[in-house]
Amino acid sequence: MTCGLVALAVGALWIVARMSRRLALLAKLFRALAVAAVVLTGCLAMAIAMRSLGDWGRLKAQLSQRHADVLACASCPWPQRHSRTDDPLWEFRFTEQHSPVRLFVRRAVPAPEILVDFGHGGVAMFDLTTMVVTYSD
Numbered sequence: 001m002t003c004g005l006v007a008l009a010v011g012a013l014w015i016v017a018r019m020s021r022r023l024a025l026l027a028k029l030f031r032a033l034a035v036a037a038v039v040l041t042g043c044l045a046m047a048i049a050m051r052s053l054g055d056w057g058r059l060k061a062q063l064s065q066r067h068a069d070v071l072a073c074a075s076c077p078w079p080q081r082h083s084r085t086d087d088p089l090w091e092f093r094f095t096e097q098h099s100p101v102r103l104f105v106r107r108a109v110p111a112p113e114i115l116v117d118f119g120h121g122g123v124a125m126f127d128l129t130t131m132v133v134t135y136s137d
Contacts, residue, residue: 051131055094062092063103063114064128070105070112092116 052060066089091100102117106125115135117123125135 048130048132055096056131059092059094059101059116060126060128060131062090063116063126066090066103066114067128070114 050056089105090103092103093100099119101119104115104117106113106115113125113135115123115125121137123135123137124133126132127134
């Protein structure tokens with residue numbers, strides 16, 4: 001009887017030890033996932049914040065100014081882009097990019113919008129507050 005109780009006690013201790021190792025591994029895994037989530041969130045926040053600095057800040061200022069110009073004269077006959085070979089209304093040059101990006105007006109309701117043509121088929125429209133892409137093709 002005593003040997004049976006000792007065997008049960010040893011078995012129970014073995015099970016508790018195995019579970020505590022598994023719980024420790026699980027806790028480490030959750031800790032690692034939490035750290036990864038915090039780092040990823042920080043990187044994404046930095047990427048969005050960078051859209052307001054440097055070249056992107058200059059592009060944001062130019063887009064805001066051009067958008068105000070377009071809204072001030074909404075009834076003006078702004079040329080609309082029909083093909084990639086049309087002349088742009090404005091151009092913007094990033095410091096590290098050799099060719100400038102081209103800015104076009106697109107007729108939209110309720111107001112015209114400004115598209116940025118990065119070349120090679122990359123056209124985008126940005127939210128002028130956050131510089132998050134709201135349209136891309």
